[in-house]
């Protein structure tokens with residue numbers, strides 16, 4: 001039921017998302033949306049050399065998408081772009097079957113999502129937008 | 140209808156379904172309606188003893204299938220009070236009907252510099268085909284505005300824009316978002332005074348209330364079987380005979396052709412055959428005719444009153460929920476309510492409701508520009524039909540209170 005999906009930690013992230021708001025002087029940014037349910041989010045990054053120095057997001061999205069974006073932006077800060085790509089791939093695997101190789105503990109609150117196929121897209125959207133942002137320099 | 144509601148509900152097998160032990164409450168009929176046992180039974184029997192291709196075989200089953208298919212055309216013509224049966228063209232549904240007219244009548248009649256008038260409350264299916272046509276033909280598109288919060292179409296503007304004599308005015312009779320009914324007869328009268336051709340999207344109105352194309356005075360009207368207790372995969376385009384017979388074919392193939400040659404252009408049949416290339420939705424036609432008989436037995440005016448009164452009851456109670464915003468007029472003219480709740484995303488609402496057996500629609504309802512303009516890219520929608528009951532509204536309200544407490 002709800003509790004398997006909306007775990008307490010997840011609800012904290014959705015009610016008080018971290019890294020929510022505009023980022024000053026982003027170097028990279030992208031928008032993502034989920035046509036099915038109307039989730040819309042934007043991810044902005046500051047990439048120094050090959051490292052994600054800052055990551056923030058804005059938009060209007062459901063609890064799962066918002067929590068996923070909140071956790072994601074916290075996890076990727078300080079990682080190299082390659083490491084972020086790997087992490088995004090592992091997270092995709094987690095959403096597919098509930099287990100993923102070498103995932104930070106914080107991401108595991110989203111492991112229940114795979115049982116709810118219509119919600120997988122919600123959790124994945126921030127990551128897809130992040131990957132697309134890394135390839136989209138601003139200006 | 141209230142008196143025989145339990146009898147009507149008894150005819151819908153889907154009501155026996157449960158979700159997590161909760162009885163299923165279906166509030167998504169505006170997306171697609173459920174089917175009564177009569178329609179399901181009719182389709183099975185048709186496949187068992189009447190099925191073959193239509194208009195082709197000189198054998199028993201082909202005769203039966205052809206009769207059922209053509210009888211369905213008669214049923215649809217009667218439902219719409221069409222002057223002539225040949226004015227009913229079977230299509231895959233409303234969307235295909237719009238595309239048909241855009242690609243035939245549209246390509247012949249819309250010239251560079253012409254204006255196509257639409258409204259700001261259209262479903263994507265009565266919007267995108269016209270926008271594509273306008274781009275290809277170098278025509279202009281104008282929109283009749285929607286009043287604040289979607290309470291009504293701006294009729295003063297409609298009148299003014301129609302007086303300018305656009306080539307075409309395509310508009311929705313009952314939008315799938317706002318719980319209102321556009322004054323179709325007035326709009327068509329203003330349009331024809333300017334020589335404007337009218338196309339009415341009847342997806343949400345036909346089968347939900349009486350609709351009479353002669354009274355309305357439109358030139359085209361489109362509708363879908365699946366929204367009115369019939370199967371998916373079939374719908375209709377109604378068009379005035381003189382307009383239909385001047386239109387070129389759209390799709391080419393069997394059934395629509397009169398004489399075919401290797402070395403010179405084919406000649407085509409008269410409507411409706413000209414627009415029904417290939418094997419049509421035969422089984423679906425039989426099912427749709429049964430659905431129409433069922434709706435007529437129940438009474439279309441009674442169905443409208445029932446659905447609208449449930450929507451009004453919902454509006455009354457939903458207004459009391461803190462931070463809940465309802466789109467459209469307070470006094471409902473159609474049986475649906477679209478709303479957003481501050482701090483609770485529509486997708487979470489729909490998921491939470493489903494866990495408790497309640498089927499709601501979440502998202503942009505295939506009307507992205509409208510919902511964006513109303514400031515709510517994602518909202519929830521509860522829609523009512525003849526099999527819903529007053530306690531469904533109570534369940535909706537209770538679940539929304541719970542959802543607000545959980546998510547906010």
Ligand SMILES: Cc1ncc(COP(=O)(O)O)c(C=O)c1O
Nearest residue numbers: 232233234262264315340342363
């Ligand atoms: C107002 C309106 N117009 C058009 C359509 C499209 O109908 P269909 O999907 O049956 O082609 C719908 C339903 O989806 C609708 O609600």
